[in-house]
Amino acid sequence: MHEQDLLSVEHISKITGIDWWVINDLFKEYGVEKLGFSELSRRRRERDFELIYNLHYKNKLSLNEIHREYGFSPLYTKRVLGDQGLTHLGYENQLKREGRRIPKTKSKLKHKKE
Known part of the structure; x- marks a missing residue:
C-alpha cells in the first residue's frame, strides 16, 4: 500500500484500522523504507x-x-x-x-x- 498505492502511514492506518505506530513498527521490523510526504507527493x-x-x-x-x-x-x-x-x-x-x-x-x- 505504501509503495504501490503511494499512501502515507496515516492513510494506511485509517484504511486498515491499525494504529499508525504499529504500522511504523512493522515497517522497521520488515525493513520497509518509510517514504516522506515530499517523496510520496x-x-x-x-x-x-x-x-x-x-x-x-x-x-x-x-x-x-x-x-x-x-x-x-x-x-x-x-x-x-x-x-x-x-x-x-x-x-x-x-x-x-x-x-x-x-x-x-x-x-x-x-x-x-x-
Whole structure:
C-alpha cells in the first residue's frame, strides 16, 4: 500500500484500522523504507503525469474539466506539468471555444465610486 498505492502511514492506518505506530513498527521490523510526504507527493505526480498530459494536451481538456471529470485540482495539474518542464495551455473559456452557451454571471465585487 505504501509503495504501490503511494499512501502515507496515516492513510494506511485509517484504511486498515491499525494504529499508525504499529504500522511504523512493522515497517522497521520488515525493513520497509518509510517514504516522506515530499517523496510520496513527487512519486504521485510522476505516476499521474501521463494521464494528465494526455487529457490536457491530446484531448484538449481545460484544467477545470480535468478537475470536474477526474478529480485532479487545477493547482495539482499545473504542478504535475511543471515538474516535467511544461506549462498548461491556458484555455480561458473552454465552453466558448466549443460553441456551447455560457451562463452569464454578474461580478460579486462592488467597485467604489470616488
